Amino acid sequence: MSYLVLNISLAVIPALILLIFFYNKDKQKKEPVALVLKVFIFGFISVLPAILIEMLISYFIPERHQLINIIIRAFIIAALVEEGIKLKTVMLTAFPNNNFDEITDGIVYTITASLGFAVFENIFYSFGPVSTIIIRGMTAVPLHAIASGIMGYYIGKSKFENPNLKYKGLAIAVLIHGSYDFFLFYGSWLPVLIIPLLLISGGILLKLYKLALQNDRAFGRS
Numbered sequence: 251m252s253y254l255v256l257n258i259s260l261a262v263i264p265a266l267i268l269l270i271f272f273y274n275k276d277k278q279k280k281e282p283v284a285l286v287l288k289v290f291i292f293g294f295i296s297v298l299p300a301i302l303i304e305m306l307i308s309y310f311i312p313e314r315h316q317l318i319n320i321i322i323r324a325f326i327i328a329a330l331v332e333e334g335i336k337l338k339t340v341m342l343t344a345f346p347n348n349n350f351d352e353i354t355d356g357i358v359y360t361i362t363a364s365l366g367f368a369v370f371e372n373i374f375y376s377f378g379p380v381s382t383i384i385i386r387g388m389t390a391v392p393l394h395a396i397a398s399g400i401m402g403y404y405i406g407k408s409k410f411e412n413p414n415l416k417y418k419g420l421a422i423a424v425l426i427h428g429s430y431d432f433f434l435f436y437g438s439w440l441p442v443l444i445i446p447l448l449l450i451s452g453g454i455l456l457k458l459y460k461l462a463l464q465n466d467r468a469f470g471r472s
Contacts, residue, residue: 257383261372264387265365268395272361275459276354278472289343289359293336293366300335300367307331320435325428329397332367333423336398337416339363340405352471353462356406357399357455364398365391389430389444396451397426403458410469426451 273286304327311322337360344350344359368391375382404419429447433440466472 257376257378257380258373260380260383260387261376262369264391265369265372265395268391269362269365272395272399272459273358276352276358276463278354278463278466279352281355281358282349285344285347285349286358286362289340289362290366292339292343293363294370295366296335296339296363297367297370300332303331303335304328320432324431324435325424328431329424329428333397333401333420333427336360336363336367336423337401337405337420340402341416345405345409350409352466353403353406353410354459354466354472356404356409357402357459357462360402360405361395361399364394368394389448392448392452393427393430393444396448396455397423397430399455400426400451400458403455403462406462410471 269290273281307327308323311327313319314322340356340360340363343363344355349355350359372383372386372391375386401416401419401423404415404422408415408419426447430444433443433447463472
C-alpha cells in the first residue's frame with residue numbers, strides 16, 4: 251500500500267509544482283482559484299474521451315510500414331488527439347468566462363488543463379515501477395505543460411485578434427508533442443533528443459509568456 255501511495259505522490263507532485271510555477275508567473279492579475287481548479291478537473295477527465303478517440307482511430311487505420319505507423323501513432327493518434335482535446339477543454343471551460351481577459355490567461359488555463367491530463371496519465375502509470383514515474387515526471391509532464399502552454403499563447407491571442415490563431419497554436423503543440431512521442435516510439439538513440447526538445451520548446455514558452463505579459467500591459471488588460 252505504501253508503495254502505491256509513493257507512486258501516486260510521485261505522479262502528482264511534478265504537475266502541481268509546474269502548475270504553481272506558471273500560475274505565480276502571472277503577477278499582474280491572478281486567475282480565480284475556483285476556475286483554475288475547474289479547468290484542472292476537466293483536463294483530468296478529458297483523458298477518457300481522448301482514450302476513446304485514440305482507440306477508434308487505431309482501429310480504423312490499417313497497418314502500414316513500421317515508420318509510417320510510428321509517425322501516425324506519434325503525430326495523429328497521440329499528439330493531435332490529446333492536444334485537440336486540451337484545446338476543446340479550455341474553449342469550453344475557461345475561454346467563455348469573463349475572467350479570461352488576458353493573453354496570459356490562455357497560457358495559464360491551457361497549462362492547467364494539460365497538467366490535469368498529465369496527472370491522470372501518471373496515476374495510470376503509478377501501478378508500474380517507480381523509475382517509470384520518475385522519468386515521466388521529468389519528461390512527459392513538462393512536455394504536456396510546454397506544448398500546451400505554447401498553444402495557450404495563441405488561444406489567448408485568438409480572443410483579442412484573429413480567432414483562427416488557436417489553430418496555429420494547436421499545430422505547434424502537435425509538432426512538439428508528436429516529435430516527443432516519435433523519438434520515444436522509434437527508440438534506438440532518438441530518445442536522447444527529448445532533452446533538447448524540452449529545453450528549446452521550454453525556452454520558447456517562457457519567451458511567449460513574457461511577451462504575453464508585455465502585450466497585456468500595453469493594451470491595459472492587466
